[in-house]
Amino acid sequence: MKSVLEDIVNASPVIVFVWKEEDRWPVEFVSKNISLFGYTPNDFISGTLRYSDIIHPDDLEMVTEEVEKHLESGDEKFNLTYRVLTGKKDVRWVEERTMIHHNPDNTYYEGIIMDITSRKMEEKKIIDGALEMKKALETVINASPVIVFLWRAEDDWPVEFVSENITQFGYEVEEFTSDKLVYGDIVHSDDIEKVRQGMARCVAEGNREFTKEYRILTKDGNVRWVDERTKIQQNDTGDVTYLQGIIVDITDRKNVENALYLEEKRHEALLKLYAMSDSSIQEIMDYAREQAVSLTESKIGFLAFLDETETNYAVISWSNGKQSSDKAPAESYSIWDEALYHRTPIMNNEYLTEKDTDPKLIQRNLSVPIFEGGRIAGIVGVANKGQDYTSTDVRQLKLLMQGMWNIIQQKLADEELYQYMEDLKKSSEIKSVLSDVIKNSPAVVFIWWAEEDWPVEFVSENVTQFGYTVDDFLSGKLVYADIVHPYDLKRVQNELAKRIDAGQTDFNQEYRIMTKFGDVRWIDERTFIKYDENGTVTYLQGIIVDITERKHSDDFMHLQYDLDSVLSSATSNGEIFNRLLDLALKITPLDSGALYLVDDKTGDLNLVAHHGLSEQFVNSTSHYERNSVHTRLVMSGQAVYKHHSELSAITTGKNLRYEGLHGTAIIPIRYHNEIIAALYLSSHSEYEIPDKSRHDLETIAKQIGKVLSNMHKEASAQKEISDLQILIDNVKEGITVTDKKGALLYTNKILEKWIRYSADELKKMDITDIYPLRYRHVLDSVNKPINQNRPYSEDIRLYSSTGREIPCRVTFKNIKWNEKDCILGIYEHINTSATSIHDT
Known part of the structure; x- marks a missing residue:
């Protein structure tokens, strides 16, 4: 039986030990499967090795202290986890389970050890993965607009933790975590009491969440709106311990x-x-x-x-x-x-x-x-x-x-005309007097019979401004309803009926009429309803005033406001192009069209936005080469207004009737006499674009030209800045810019590589931080010649983050940096050995 048990133990991963309670734990017995660690039982039984010899040196002290502690406590057994060294000096993790035996003569230990290296490696992977995840989450948070806070549940909320992106409000993390500031210090003075009361009420009611919008002050004194979402943390007794929350800048939304x-x-x-x-x-x-x-x-x-x-x-x-x-x-x-x-x-x-x-x-x-x-x-x-x-x-x-x-x-x-009509309505001279008063006025006077379609009893001579004569109405050839726009007639009839049913004596309404020439005009009508002694309507007195220009002005002011909205809210060039096109399509009667840009290099026209057009049509008209008829029409610089069939015949040669387009405009868009784009706009309903709409379109085109030119300038300026940065980063000299007190404002890539600091680290440092003590006299002597506008040069050494000294010749000179007096330092590396600074 003993032999069988030994075979089982020796075939298992569990190694059996019996140790003596003596210095370094001599081994009295060890199972043969100690060979798993590269040893033989005789290595230990012979005294060549004692058990402490295979315990990892970094863990030996801990194991010794733990064993002594269990002995002193009188424990009968204990468990330990530590590292051992194999015969080949590999490191393995083991778990030891030991029983303590006390005899009158001595004390010894019986125990087993098991190799748990694989389990430890898996645990390490899990921990490393968790740390990586934590780091990734912090990176995501710090790159987002969401600022994370952990506040202590004390007056005005001292800060236990805040994410690094608090810098978007001008503050540093350390200002809060050092208790230099509490969160209440940055809440707007007009809002702080409401926030305090809201939080107190939320806690008193036992709520676990708190949300509120309020204002805070940035470090430079600007006011920003934030949306706070907070979880209220409580201990086992129900006391609030921490407030864990986020704040998001919602200033733009509030504006x-x-x-x-x-x-x-x-x-x-x-x-x-x-x-x-x-x-x-x-x-x-x-x-x-x-x-x-x-x-x-x-x-x-x-x-x-x-x-x-x-x-x-x-x-x-x-x-x-x-x-x-x-x-x-x-x-x-x-x-x-x-x-x-x-x-x-x-x-x-x-x-x-x-x-x-x-x-x-x-x-x-x-x-x-x-x-x-x-x-x-x-x-x-x-x-x-x-x-x-x-x-x-x-x-x-x-x-x-x-x-x-x-x-x-x-x-x-209204008051003036009403008074005239009241004073003169019973006079036989009413027609001549009214004619004298208003013949040169924009207000046309009517007297209508209270019958269907309003036959005209009287109309002032200035009705000619709409192309009609007085006789057209008084002869019965026309009734007033004949000139009301068909789309508005039912509404005008209903409005009059409603006013009569209510017993009103006067009212206003705006609607459209048709001139004799077929033009549409907006008018403002003021009507006075006349009743007899029985309350029956006998006739209607009214004046109509042409308000078409005012309507167009109101529409155009709205379009100008929309243009401002395009620039303030669009997030991409494509969105801006679509909104500019939509803006142009607000002009009546246009309902479809496209915006083209002129290619700077080829002179071709390329479609960048379209609306109301079929996919087939867009594919057919998305690109026009420089020498095409369409492009030459645009580059002529003159707006073209034609029926679409005429334009398609001369520009594309294609039959595009399937699109159902009628009145069409091709409007060049220029800026400083250079044509940079074009609008191609059409109507599905009207065969011609009115003069007023043409004027508005050409005015909008000028505004669009300014927008497109500014977009082009901004893109060019950004490229120049990028190119200049690449040039600076590739020079062989190191460069620093400091303020007059020595704070580092800028360093180029080559200097950062020499001294092994990142740009973000250097922006938090003073220039003295990279100078050894024995060279700091240079900084003390810089200002005198610099203040006299003379460059100052000297051979010095810089400190790298690793403590390495880098020999350089530095030249300081005065410059303006962001409109402030600053000092430019140019560092030329001095080779003192065959080793290049780039090799270090």
């Missing part, structure tokens, strides 16, 4: 939200103004001034109308309630007058104390002129916004005030 909010507020204000038809001019002014203050987040507002001479304010509205209809000299309101004198909006974000006003009252102000044609009709001013006024404030005031002025002008015209 967009604010811009949309202001647009919505302005539209609401204009709608309210349009509804104030029964209000006085003073009431309209007061409301418009209140909205101007609100839209710009100001504290003070001023609005005044000027007389025809632009020297006296005729009607005034103040924020403090003061108002006057008496004329007052314009110069008595000097705070707002710069816009009047310069005839342009004036922003003053650092108000000068020598102004004719109390500097304690006005910190900053903005004034904008209100134009009627070339005349300044009024001035709007706001003051004391909490932060600087911007071009957005100017735009909001311009649009709001222009809308207000249009409403007031319409009100004045």
Whole structure:
């Protein structure tokens, strides 16, 4: 049986030992399978080796201490893990399981050891993989906009950990982890109390998550909006210990939200103004001034109308309630007058104390002129916004005030004409008087019978501006409904019926009419409904005013705003090209087209964006060579407006009728007399593009030219910078740029290679950090000749990160770097041996 057991043990990976409790643990017995480690039992039994001789030297002390500890504790058995050396000096990990035996004569150990090297290697792989994963996660986080924090649950949240990308706000990790700053220090003073209360409420309610949007201050004092998402960590007793969260910069999103909010507020204000038809001019002014203050987040507002001479304010509205209809000299309101004198909006974000006003009252102000044609009709001013006024404030005031002025002008015209009609409606001279009053006016007067399609009883002679004669209507040849645009007729009929059912006496509506020549014109109609004593409608009095130009102006202002949006929100060239094309296609009646760029080298035209066209058509027209008819048409520099069939016949020679295109424009896009692109635009519904649309398209093309030229310049400038960097990185001399105090601002690649530091490491160092002590007198003597604008040279040695000294000849000289006085150092390596610095 003993022989069988020995065979089993010797065939197993478990090695049996019996050690004596003596110095270095002499071996009394060891199983034959010790040969697994390259030894024989006789190596130990003979005393040639003791067990401590095969324990790894780095682990021997630990094993000795553990054994002594178990002896002193009176333990009967223990387990250990350590390394041993094989007969070939290979390192193997073993797990020992030992029992302690005490005899009256001596103490000895019985134990087994098992080779666990494979298991240890697997554990190491797992640990190494976890470390690599941790490193990868840190790299991803630090390269992302998401900043990770671990805060202690104490007042204003001291920081236990923050990711390195906190530098995007100008701070260093050490500023927080050293407790130089707590997180509450960077939260905006207007938001800190809300954040404290929100977190306290969240904790009190037992919530595990906290989210909030608020403002923080960057290190240079700028305000940024952040979105915080935090997990609340608690211990076993329920006490909050840590707050683990992230913050993300959402400033851009907040700016967009604010811009949309202001647009919505302005539209609401204009709608309210349009509804104030029964209000006085003073009431309209007061409301418009209140909205101007609100839209710009100001504290003070001023609005005044000027007389025809632009020297006296005729009607005034103040924020403090003061108002006057008496004329007052314009110069008595000097705070707002710069816009009047310069005839342009004036922003003053650092108000000068020598102004004719109390500097304690006005910190900053903005004034904008209100134009009627070339005349300044009024001035709007706001003051004391909490932060600087911007071009957005100017735009909001311009649009709001222009809308207000249009409403007031319409009100004045309506009141004047209404009064004339009321005074003269029963007079036999009504036709001649009205004709004399309005024959040269843009407002056409109608009297319609309250019958189907509105037969005309009277129309003023200036209806000729639409191509019709008075007789066309009075003869019954035409009724008014005949000239209303077919698409708008049902809406106009329904609007009138609704007003009559409601018992109203007057209303406004805008719609389109057709001129005698087939053109479409927008008009604003003001209608007065006349009832008899029984409440039956007898006739309708009205005026119509051509507002086509205003409609086009409103549309074009919207297009200009869209162009600004293209530049601020697009993330790629392709997106910019598509948005520029979409912008052009907002002009009526265009609904499809393409944008081509001129190749700088070949002169060919290449399609970069298209909309509303089939894939077959795009494939057929995606490229035009330099000598093609299409390209020559573009390079002529003249816009071409034709039916698509005519153009395709002379440009491609292909039958492209399947696309169903009609009115078509080819518009060259130029910048500084150089043609750089072209628009190819068409309509599926209209056979000709109107003159007004042509003007708008050519204006948009000029704007697109500026955008494309700027894109080209930016790309060229970036390439020049890249080429210059490559040149600097490949010179054989080392280069440093330091400020006057010695802080390293720039190093080139060759110097970084010499001294074995990365660019990021060097930017955190002072130049003295790379100088041995015995050469630092050089730095003390640099400034004197440098300050006298003379270069200074000396042979020195630099320190590398490994402690190696590198012999160099350095020349220092004054330079301007980012508009600051700095010192340029040029280091020429001095070969003192056959070994190259690049070999080190």
